Amino acid sequence: MEELLNILNEVCPGVDFTKETALIDDGILESLDIVTIVAEIMDVFDVELNVDDLLPENFNSAQAMLELIESRRQ
Template identity: 45%
Template sequence: MEELLEILNDIKDDADFENCTTLIDDAVLDSFDILSIISALNDHYDIQIPAS
């Protein structure tokens, strides 16, 4: 969990990823942030997250 939080905070350091449950609805994350998160997870964990 700490690794994931570190990745998320590297992308958007002003978001409260531990407590906020409405990151998209409250416009904390935009579409570019989401793509950045997916890309970082793909790279860090060597996985592929499909677009569909």
């Protein structure tokens, strides 16, 4: 989780990513941020994500992103 939080804080400083659960729905993260986050996640976690993964529900919380990463690791 710590590596993911580092990525998120780099992309969007000043947000408590451990608590937010509506990052997309509330407009805290935008489409452009998601593309950046996906690219960083693939690099740091060495997983393959694709355009089908760019769904709001996968990025509404740090936990959801972590679950996405875990699902791609399996």
